[in-house]
Amino acid sequence: MERTYTIDELLAAVRRRWKTLALVAGGVLVLAALVIARLPNEYRARALVMVEPFTPHPDLVVPVVNSLNLEQKVKSVREGVYARSLMATAIEELKLYPKEREKSLDEAVAAFRTDTEVHAEGDSAFSITVRGRDPETTAKAANRLAELYIEGNLQVRAGQVARTRDIITQKLADLRGELSKAESKVAAFKQANASTLPELTEARYHQRDEFTKQMEQEETFIKEAQRRIDLLGTQPFGKDTEVGRLEEAYDALRARLGAAQATLLPNHPDVEALKRELDAAAGRLQAARNRAAANDLELKRMTAAIARGHNRVASLEKRQADVDKLIAAAPLVATQLSELTRDADMLRAKVASLVSKKAEAEITADLEQKSGPSEFRVLESAQPPAVPASPNRSQALLLALLGALALGIAVTIGQELSDRSLRSETEVGSTLALPVLACVPELSVMGGAAVALLPMPQETEA
Numbered sequence: 454m455e456r457t458y459t460i461d462e463l464l465a466a467v468r469r470r471w472k473t474l475a476l477v478a479g480g481v482l483v484l485a486a487l488v489i490a491r492l493p494n495e496y497r498a499r500a501l502v503m504v505e506p507f508t509p510h511p512d513l514v515v516p517v518v519n520s521l522n523l524e525q526k527v528k529s530v531r532e533g534v535y536a537r538s539l540m541a542t543a544i545e546e547l548k549l550y551p552k553e554r555e556k557s558l559d560e561a562v563a564a565f566r567t568d569t570e571v572h573a574e575g576d577s578a579f580s581i582t583v584r585g586r587d588p589e590t591t592a593k594a595a596n597r598l599a600e601l602y603i604e605g606n607l608q609v610r611a612g613q614v615a616r617t618r619d620i621i622t623q624k625l626a627d628l629r630g631e632l633s634k635a636e637s638k639v640a641a642f643k644q645a646n647a648s649t650l651p652e653l654t655e656a657r658y659h660q661r662d663e664f665t666k667q668m669e670q671e672e673t674f675i676k677e678a679q680r681r682i683d684l685l686g687t688q689p690f691g692k693d694t695e696v697g698r699l700e701e702a703y704d705a706l707r708a709r710l711g712a713a714q715a716t717l718l719p720n721h722p723d724v725e726a727l728k729r730e731l732d733a734a735a736g737r738l739q740a741a742r743n744r745a746a747a748n749d750l751e752l753k754r755m756t757a758a759i760a761r762g763h764n765r766v767a768s769l770e771k772r773q774a775d776v777d778k779l780i781a782a783a784p785l786v787a788t789q790l791s792e793l794t795r796d797a798d799m800l801r802a803k804v805a806s807l808v809s810k811k812a813e814a815e816i817t818a819d820l821e822q823k824s825g826p827s828e829f830r831v832l833e834s835a836q837p838p839a840v841p842a843s844p845n846r847s848q849a850l851l852l853a854l855l856g857a858l859a860l861g862i863a864v865t866i867g868q869e870l871s872d873r874s875l876r877s878e879t880e881v882g883s884t885l886a887l888p889v890l891a892c893v894p895e896l897s898v899m900g901g902a903a904v905a906l907l908p909m910p911q912e913t914e915a
Contacts, residue, residue, distance in 0.1 A: 470865045478854075478861035485853030492849075494841035498592040499582045500599040501574060501833035502530075530579055531571040533602050540565045543597045547590060569598065578832060588837035595835035603831070618814050625807040632804055635797040642793055649779050651787035657780050664773040668766050675762040678755040699738040706731045 553561035568584040585591035710727040
């Protein structure tokens with residue numbers, strides 16, 4: 454049957470075996486003290502960098518390089534500090550990690566990264582902490598990392614500003630080329646459709662109205678000429694009436710005068726009267742002939758005027774039809790021209806916007822270049838530490854003492870648990886299940902162990 458122990462029994466066992474406990478604890482403590490004494494000192498140097506970004510008023514200057522919050526900035530700083538080029542430069546300058554450098558520079562960089570920490574400090578600062586065996590070298594390494602990072606950050610920001618400005622300049626040149634092509638297309642289209650441009654539509658309408666007025670005037674002239682021709686045709690002294698009648702009357706008078714001259718003397722009154730009557734008839738005939746000739750001339754002139762009027766009206770109608778075609782084609786030309794003009798206007802607006810952005814970028818670049826060195830400022834340089842950061846020997850010794858005591862107690866309890874001696878009536882009863890006759894007091898010569906008297910076993914009869 455397994456023996457069980459109470460807390461008091463275990464404490465009593467520890468008190469009985471205190472020498473073993475002291476021997477084990479002392480040996481472990483001495484060994485731990487030797488190990489702790491031989492541990493190398495490790496120093497920590499910290500450089501504190503303040504983040505003071507320059508933030509001009511956004512209405513005046515638009516930033517070219519976006520600002521990050523502290524968490525993002527510290528993450529970016531950590532990546533920048535851990536960069537191989539930066540750490541390799543610090544290792545080469547300060548001759549750090551000679552054993553690792555003998556193997557390879559990558560191992561030295563890996564060791565340097567392990568010994569370097571970057572942490573946020575408050576709301577506007579971060580720290581670079583370096584661990585090392587030599588305080589002077591550790592402080593130099595922390596300060597050099599901060600300096601190299603600030604220098605690299607300024608170079609990166611200068612590169613970002615330059616790239617942003619170059620990109621805007623290149624894009625501006627491309628857009629200006631596209632704008633020139635778009636304007637050339639607009640100019641060529643206007644030249645090809647000069648007669649149907651939308652800005653000429655109103656003038657075309659005025660021109661059409663002028664043609665209409667001119668045709669109305671021509672129609673009025675034609676009507677007037679036709680009226681005059683009609684008037685000439687209705688007069689009673691036309692060529693076939695008055696001139697013919699006067700010619701017949703003249704021929705009759707000439708016949709009568711000839712007959713009278715044949716029978717009468719030349720100075721006869723009848724002959725003189727007939728002569729005078731014949732002269733008057735000749736005058737009337739000549740006047741009728743003149744009027745007939747004038748009427749013929751007027752008729753020809755009016756006829757020609759009517760023909761010219763009709764030709765003029767036909768020409769005006771043709772020109773008006775051409776104008777109507779131009780007016781009808783104007784909406785389509787206006788749509789096409791609007792599309793070309795809209796593209797050109799959009800490119801022109803983009804060019805104007807990029808010109809403004811380029812000017813803002815140049816101003817911002819100048820401000821950022823001047824304010825860049827103050828954005829990351831070394832607020833507290835790393836100083837060579839006077840005392841090592843680790844190991845904490847007093848704490849280590851205290852922990853070693855506690856561990857030694859715990860180990861001694863464990864060894865003591867283990868010995869007690871492996872000891873099968875019976876030291877009390879209870880143990881005898883619980884272990885052997887036999888009655889106890891008597892107990893002998895503790896005897897020093899017996900090593901402090903109690904002896905229990907047990908009854909002799911009776912012999913069984915055969």
